[in-house]
Amino acid sequence: MGRNGFTAAHRQRPVLNPNDPARTVPAPYNAANFARSNLGPTSKDLVERLVRDRRDLEWAQPELIGKKVPADMLTASASGLDPDISPANAYLQAARVATARGIPIAQIDALVDQHLTGRSFGIFGEPRVNVLALNLALARARADLAARQTRTGD
Numbered sequence: 001m002g003r004n005g006f007t008a009a010h011r012q013r014p015v016l017n018p019n020d021p022a023r024t025v026p027a028p029y030n031a032a033n034f035a036r037s038n039l040g041p042t043s044k045d046l047v048e049r050l051v052r053d054r055r056d057l058e059w060a061q062p063e064l065i066g067k068k069v070p071a072d073m074l075t076a077s078a079s080g081l082d083p084d085i086s087p088a089n090a091y092l093q094a095a096r097v098a099t100a101r102g103i104p105i106a107q108i109d110a111l112v113d114q115h116l117t118g119r120s121f122g123i124f125g126e127p128r129v130n131v132l133a134l135n136l137a138l139a140r141a142r143a144d145l146a147a148r149q150t151r152t153g154d
Helices: 008-012 044-060 087-101 105-114 131-152
Strands: 128-130
Touching (some): 087 105, 087 128, 087 131
16 A cells, blocks of 8 residues: 555555566656655646646546545655555555455455554554554465465465
């Protein structure tokens, strides 16, 4: 999982093997995806970038065409290296990640639930999901599932 569904999933690690079950988007890792700017809400460049990013997202994930997506799926901070995504962003990616990793969606949702962090001190910020911690848990879940399948011959 990652900030947006078409490039940020690569933040978990560079992936070169197209058959790797952790790979959830078709493009290779590209460090240039981390470069963002401090464009303001009235910036024409920001609006154009968001339109492009939405088009690219829908091309990579046709199931999202016409659907409302969380803002953090298309936006980023100045660095573009935020460690967290919104719960809505994580849940929206759950079905795609479940398919890519071969893990039941109920287990993906449970892992997202386990990695939710509330507002700091109950009032500051927004609820969030740490992408690195969740991706590590997803990798462990996939390894555990593969080990069970090997033992049972499934």
